[in-house]
Amino acid sequence: MEIYKIEDFTRGWFIGNFTPSVLNSELFEIGLLSHKKGERWPIHFHKIATEYNLLISGMMTIQGKNIIPGDIFILRPGEIADPDFLEDCKIVVIKVPSIPSDKFEI
Numbered sequence: 001m002e003i004y005k006i007e008d009f010t011r012g013w014f015i016g017n018f019t020p021s022v023l024n025s026e027l028f029e030i031g032l033l034s035h036k037k038g039e040r041w042p043i044h045f046h047k048i049a050t051e052y053n054l055l056i057s058g059m060m061t062i063q064g065k066n067i068i069p070g071d072i073f074i075l076r077p078g079e080i081a082d083p084d085f086l087e088d089c090k091i092v093v094i095k096v097p098s099i100p101s102d103k104f105e106i
Helices: none
Strands: 013-015 029-035 050-057 060-062 065-067 072-075 089-096
Touching: none
Parallel strands: none
Antiparallel strands: 013 029, 029 089, 050 072, 050 089, 060 065
16 A cells, blocks of 8 residues: 655646656546635636536635535636635546646636
8 A cells, every 4th residue: 555645746736647646647637726715826728628626625716606515617628717716725626638738827
């Protein structure tokens, strides 16, 4: 058995086509992301990847929609990610495929 600490990975990303990771894969990436209330995140989109998100805790808005714990929101290629973190948030993110350079800030 292997045991890792999430804080040992970049911003919570622990599987994907990057280092460090517990599983290196070009097929997908997984992260457990933490965002503080009021944190400003660059507005961006992906040209290739689809992002599947599950809000675990906290409250946020994205694309003008309120997101609460248990909500799953999917951002397809070209869709704008403009999150506003209304509370401290934890989000499980799965991005398919894993292309670290596929993030374009607006």
